[in-house]
Amino acid sequence: MKALTQWKSSVARRFDTAFVGAAAIPLILLAAVAYYLVADKLQERALDDAHYLAKDLGMAVFDRLKFVNDELLILSRHVDATSNYRGMLHGLDLQERTHGLLHISHDEKLSGNVHLSDRERSTLLRQVGRFSDDKPLLITLGEPANRRLFMLLPQVGGQQDARWFGAELDTTYLWDTSGIAARPDYVCILDNDASPVFCNAPDIAGWVENSRDHVSERRRPAAISDADGETFLTAAWTLFLKPHYQFERWTVLVGIPRSMALSSIANFDRVFAGIGAIGVLLALGMGRRLIRSNLKPLKSLSAATDRLAEGNFRHRVSLDSGDEFERLGDAFNDMAAQIGQQFDEMQALAAFDRALQSAQSIEGAMRAGQQTIDALIGPGRVALLCHERWSGAGILWCLPFSPADVHELALTQGQELVANVRSGDAGEMVQACPYLQHLGMQSSDDVRQFPMLGNEHVAAEIVLRNVQPGDEEATNRIVDVLGIALDNLVLERRLFFQANHDWLSKLPNRARMRDLFNGAVADSSGNGSVIGMLLIDLDRFKQVNDSLGHGVGDRLLALIGDRLRSVLPPELVLSRFAGDEFVAMLPHADSREVVSELNAIADQINSELDKPFGLGLRDVRMTATMGAAVYPYDGGSFESMLQSLNAAAYAAKSSRRGSMLFFSSGMRDSLVGRMDLEQALKGAVPNNELVLHYQPVMDARTRRVRSAEALMRWERPGVGLVFPGGFIDVAEDSGLIADMGNWALHTVCRQMQAWIDACYAIESVAVNVSSIQLSSDEFVGQVQHALDESGLRPQALTLEVTETALIGQFEEAVERLKRIRSLGVRIMIDDFGTGYASLKYLKMLPIDGVKIDRLFVKDLPDSAADEAIVAAVVSLAQSSGFKLVAEGIETEAQAHYLRDAGVPYLQGFLFDKGLAADDIERRLRKDLLEKENNVTSVGMG
Ligand code: C2E
Ligand code: MG
């Protein structure tokens, strides 16, 4: 209300000021201009008046002088010094015009009836004496205030003794202004030297003085002030007398007081003030009336604005003035309605933002979206769909039209939600998109889809039924925000899933299993239940990986996960940690039954694994070796339970593949033994604990050493010499084999070069290469380096590679072998026959030879099957030019058979075991001596 009063008074004030201003300003301007113009005109006229007055008076003076002159001329002919002047004067009308006549003789005698003092008389005579007698004289005497004027004419006829005849002029007659100056104007007659001869008023000396320049410069009429500041409109007119009299001039100065000239407009201001006051009052009155008639609607508009500011958007103004105010009121009402609606929308959207921010789940976000659109367009007409599709066909989250819960549907491939705009009646729409049937719409509904987003993770849409104008706009307001929120939530779910699940099998991973275990522990405390756990280690999974490739291995793992998950009891938690290890957990188990339960589960697992898994062309059956442990007996924490499970599985593997063992405390020790071994093996290369023994390869016919194979041994501190069977597996599992193999490569090359330098009869030396070395890009460089460093010619070096080392990395490994071979190094396939390779496949390999495994030798010469294999390999070697070695020869029978079968080189305990370098040198020296002896004896024979 206060605001209104302030507003009102200020508006009223503004109105008043405007009206008064509008009336007064032009009035004042008009008056000022009119006053100025009139005053100017009046002044101009007064100046003209003064000019004509001066001129008229000047002319009148001249006429009067002329009259007196003419009269005196007539008179001069009839008078002499003795004449009766008075009578003459009377007759000639000079009586009023002169004070008397005078007569001056040649001898300067003055006579007549003019009264003169002696001094005046002599002054007059002195003056007269200065003039010639050709023109009349005008002579003045006395002080300006009391000036006397004489006119004297030269005496030419009449009295011969008279030189001048004249009269004293009556100045009252001469200067008389009556009949000329109509007003009480100021008139002065000025002398040659501008001193006044006559003035018609006293106290005007100041004005006369100020007019001096005006007169002397003969300026145009102008306003001139006197000493008191009064202004006179002044004009001067000069009466030049010289042509007629021996006298210069008189100047008539006329001044009209300005106040008098402008007296006719003296009342102007009073008249103007009256009219102005009336104008202003009229303006004020009209303004007030206008204010009164306009303030009422303004007041109600102002009150309505206050209500609006307070947040009351429902209040409306009603003005039926039929003018702009009514239209303003209507516009105000529209605006208030619009603001109200926008405010409601903003509140709904703000609530939506809050709800989205706190939404932890897809359901929460969808519900927030539905509630917001409900608030914007009215309830019951919106449903939402969110298709989470980052894994397989994904899950469809449906939020139906009528108030209902979000439900999850597992979609099958090809059934995915496609985020496209479509609309139509419910029946058609369900036919096009069958998933819409879950939204609970009626057949009469008109349905329209609004896609929110569609990417690789998620597709989502809003479905409206019976769309009305404005619905689309309202829906579009939340589409983007909700879409982004759903995308984020799905991404979060995916990240959570990825962090907690094994990507391959989709089973919980180690981290998730730990959480679930800890949860189960928390649940079990107090109720006496125990937790049974199984470590399921797939047997020979590495072989599948190596032979069929990792892709197939991965598929197999996924299939195993799926199958086990689907058949095992639901309360059993199945997880995959890494590689071929699965861990199962049976929470809340009874301590008396847990052992039999775990046994039953282990049996079930193995019988499920024994059923074939289809991997394309091949079916695979699996077995698993398992370790079991029970919380809290076998471990107090997740980590210690895993250790127990590992120890049990390790023990089970050592006893029999496919078996299951419960943990016992002794098992931990053997597991610890393996860990110790790995730890100790780390020091083998740096501490120079590795040695190479060399097993000779003999010529089958001459039984002489042709080459040797380097076999690695480990002088393990505190243990003694360890054979490869005791450490190669661990070295390969731990990756230590890379350095160890490189060490062997360098040592072999140096050793061989030393033998060459000593001229021993050995053609080449072979070194075993692990699949781990072959899988490294650095391997070729390492071979080159070993050769360079030792100076060995490449042909003296052979690499032994097993078939299984190639499988799984076939192309890369073959490429590397090709490059090594291009250096000149020989490649042989070791343990031929134990892997998956066929004879046909051998031809594809960049190799120089094959070593037939002991497996095919040990039963010779009594095994027909082995004989056939040997024959086949021999014929392949002969046809392809392969070097052929048979290894593991222990008996002469084997040696003979193989020699006769066509195997040129033999290796085995029959000839020598792996020998220390010194020993094999001795052996080589012996061969050398024998050879020399033979040569000598042959030579002698
Ligand atoms: P391999 O390359 O097939 O080596 C032959 C193995 O058979 C050697 O065992 C050798 O002592 C043994 N042997 C030789 N003749 C006979 C025989 O007549 N009867 C029997 N029963 N055995 C015989 P070793 O030295 O224990 O080596 C075993 C395996 O360890 C080697 O098999 C090879 O695969 C691997 N190995 C040895 N040294 C190295 C090496 O430096 N690097 C790599 N990566 N592996 C190596
Ligand atoms: Mg070998």
Ligand code: MG
């Ligand atoms: Mg071998």
